[in-house]
Amino acid sequence: MGMSKNQGSTLQKRGQFTSSLGFILAAAGSAVGLGNLWKFPYIAGSSGGGVFLLFYLIFVCVLGLPILLTEMAIGRKTQISAVGAYKKLNKKWTFVGVLGVVCAFVILSYYSVIGGWVLKYIAGYATGGNFGADTKQYFDTFVSSPVEPVVWHLIFMLFCAVVVVGGVAKGIEKASKIMLPLLFLMIVVVAVRSATLPGGMEGLKFLFVPNFSALDSFEKVANAMVSAMGQVFFSLSLGMGITITYGSYLKRDTNLSKDAVVISGLDTVMALLSGIAIMPAVFAFGFKPQAGPGLIFATLPSVFSEMPLGGLFGLLFFILVFFAAATSAIALLEVVSAFLIDSFHWSRKKATILMSCLMGAIGAVASLSMGALSGVTIANMNIFDAMGYLTDKILMPLAALFMCIFVGHVWGIKPVVEEIELGSAGPFRLRWIFSMILKYIAPVLILVIFIMGLIPAK
Numbered sequence: 001m002g003m004s005k006n007q008g009s010t011l012q013k014r015g016q017f018t019s020s021l022g023f024i025l026a027a028a029g030s031a032v033g034l035g036n037l038w039k040f041p042y043i044a045g046s047s048g049g050g051v052f053l054l055f056y057l058i059f060v061c062v063l064g065l066p067i068l069l070t071e072m073a074i075g076r077k078t079q080i081s082a083v084g085a086y087k088k089l090n091k092k093w094t095f096v097g098v099l100g101v102v103c104a105f106v107i108l109s110y111y112s113v114i115g116g117w118v119l120k121y122i123a124g125y126a127t128g129g130n131f132g133a134d135t136k137q138y139f140d141t142f143v144s145s146p147v148e149p150v151v152w153h154l155i156f157m158l159f160c161a162v163v164v165v166g167g168v169a170k171g172i173e174k175a176s177k178i179m180l181p182l183l184f185l186m187i188v189v190v191a192v193r194s195a196t197l198p199g200g201m202e203g204l205k206f207l208f209v210p211n212f213s214a215l216d217s218f219e220k221v222a223n224a225m226v227s228a229m230g231q232v233f234f235s236l237s238l239g240m241g242i243t244i245t246y247g248s249y250l251k252r253d254t255n256l257s258k259d260a261v262v263i264s265g266l267d268t269v270m271a272l273l274s275g276i277a278i279m280p281a282v283f284a285f286g287f288k289p290q291a292g293p294g295l296i297f298a299t300l301p302s303v304f305s306e307m308p309l310g311g312l313f314g315l316l317f318f319i320l321v322f323f324a325a326a327t328s329a330i331a332l333l334e335v336v337s338a339f340l341i342d343s344f345h346w347s348r349k350k351a352t353i354l355m356s357c358l359m360g361a362i363g364a365v366a367s368l369s370m371g372a373l374s375g376v377t378i379a380n381m382n383i384f385d386a387m388g389y390l391t392d393k394i395l396m397p398l399a400a401l402f403m404c405i406f407v408g409h410v411w412g413i414k415p416v417v418e419e420i421e422l423g424s425a426g427p428f429r430l431r432w433i434f435s436m437i438l439k440y441i442a443p444v445l446i447l448v449i450f451i452m453g454l455i456p457a458k
Contacts, residue, residue, distance in 0.1 A: 016249050022173040023250055024262050029176040030242045031267040032183065033328025034114055035235040037321050038296055040271045041278040045289030047227040048220070050210035055228035060268055063445060064232045066437045067400055068243055069260040070407055073419040075247020076256065081338035082241030085248065089411050096402045100241030103395040104335040107240065109362040110387040111332065112160070115325040116152030117143065117297060118318055125315035136298040144371035150364045157363065160329045161356040164337055165349050168249050172330055179323040186320040191276040193313060200280030206289060207279045226452040229445060230392055235267055237328070239399035241335040255423045296321065393453035401446040408439035
C-alpha cells in the first residue's frame, strides 16, 4: 500500500510500535490494570462469585472482543488519536472521540490516587511491613490524611509522565515489555501461594462454581449481569480512546483479529489469576469476599501478616499491583497527550507535562475528598467516588454505545471489515455475527448497563 512522504513523516513524528508483540504487551498492559487486581476480586465477591464469572466470560466474548477489535480498526485506519479519528471519518461524530478523551482524563485523575496508595504499601513492606493490628484502620487513617496520600499520588503521576515523554517505542513499548511479563510471573507466584493455604479451596469454589441459589431475585441477577458488563468495559479499557490511540501506532500488516483475541485472552487470564491470588486467602483467614474497594488494601495485609514469609509476599504483591496500575495509567495519559499532539501539533513533552500537572492537581482534590474535603459531596458521593461514577456509569458506556451506532449504522461495517482483513491471511469469517453484535446486540446491552447504572442501589 502506497504512502505519501507527508504521511510517512507524520508517522515518524507520532511514533509507531516496532512489533506486534510490543503492541500486544502495551495494549494488554493498558487492559491489565487495577480493573483486574483491585476491582475484579471485590466486584466478583459482591456479585455472586461463580455466577458473576460466568456472565463476565460471556460478555468478554459478546461485547468485549468485537468492540476492542473495532476500536483497533478505527485507530489503524485513521492513523490518528481518538478525537481526530472520528473527525476524519465523520465530523458530526467527533464528540464520540471527545467523550473517550474526557473519560481517560477523569479516570487517570483519580486512578493515580490509587496508584499512590500502592506506592505507599510498597514502601511500607520494603521497610518492615508493620500495618498494626487493625489493617482497615491503618488504611482509613492513611487515605484520610491531608499530605501523605497526595505526595504519593504525585510521585505515581511523575513516573507515568516520564514514560510517556519517552515516546511510543522507547517509552511505552519498552516499559510494557519489562512490566507485563514480570506482572504475570509475580501474580502466578502469589496465586499459587494463596491457593495452597489451608481452607483456600473454599475461595476457589466460591470463584469458579456458580451458586445460582444466591441469586434468588430478578434484581440480584440483573445486578450481577450489569456488574459483569461494566467490569468488561473497565477491564478491557473500552470507550476510553486507549485502543483507538494505540491502534493508530500500528503497522498496516498487523493481524488485528489475532491481536484482539490475544489481548482479551491475556486480560481474562489476568483477572482469573487475580481472583485465585485473592479469594482463597480471603476465605482462609475468615474475611468477607464482599469487603469492597478496600479489599486489597485493608484485607490482604492481614492475610500476609499471617503467612510464612508474609512480608516478602506482601512486597511482591504490591509491586505487582504497581506494574498493573502503571501500565494502565501510562495508556490513559497517552490518550490525552496524543490528542494534544495530533490536534494542536504540540510536542510530546509539552503535552504530557501540561496534562500531568492538571491531573495531578485534580487528583490531589480527589485524594483530599477522603479527609479534609470529605464534607464536599456531589449527588451524595465524595469527589473521588463521583469521578468513578461519572466514568464507569456514564462516560464509558456512552462512548461505546455511540461507537457501535456510528460503526453499525453511519460509517458502516464494510470499511471496518476491510481494515480487519488487511493484515490477516484471508476473509473475516465471523463477519455476519460481528455485524449483528455491533449493529444490534451491543447497543441494546450497553443501553441496559447505562440505564441500570443510573438507578440508585437500594
